[in-house]
Amino acid sequence: MRKEIFINGVAEYQYLKEDNTHSLFYNCGSEWSDGTQNTLALQIVNTGDNYIINREYPKAKKNVFDYLESLQLTILLRLIHSEENYVFEMAEKSVF
Numbered sequence: 001m002r003k004e005i006f007i008n009g010v011a012e013y014q015y016l017k018e019d020n021t022h023s024l025f026y027n028c029g030s031e032w033s034d035g036t037q038n039t040l041a042l043q044i045v046n047t048g049d050n051y052i053i054n055r056e057y058p059k060a061k062k063n064v065f066d067y068l069e070s071l072q073l074t075i076l077l078r079l080i081h082s083e084e085n086y087v088f089e090m091a092e093k094s095v096f
Contacts, residue, residue: 005075013041013072015079020046024076042072044080 002014004027012032014025023043026032043054055069065073 005079007075013075014038015076020048022046022076022080024072024079042069042076044076046080 002016002025004011005013005015005024007013010031011027011029014027016023016025021043022045024041026036026039026041028037045052045054053073
């Protein structure tokens with residue numbers, strides 16, 4: 001079952017985990033174009049030794065990620081690691 005992923009209060013993506021495969025889909029009804037909605041954005045397979053990244057981006061180049069893909073990779077990795085009880089928080093530290 002897919003879980004909705006909210007960014008700034010908007011359901012931008014859907015996350016699906018099947019066995020060792022983690023998939024991020026563009027959400028339906030979001031601001032994505034009709035041809036993009038409900039399609040695979042990024043997929044990571046955990047082989048037990050490493051991760052294999054499967055990209056559906058039409059212009060995908062090996063080892064080159066555009067800004068949107070890097071955001072999607074960050075989201076998907078955080079979802080994977082959150083299942084392992086890692087907690088990620090970012091905050092600015094004030095210096096007095």
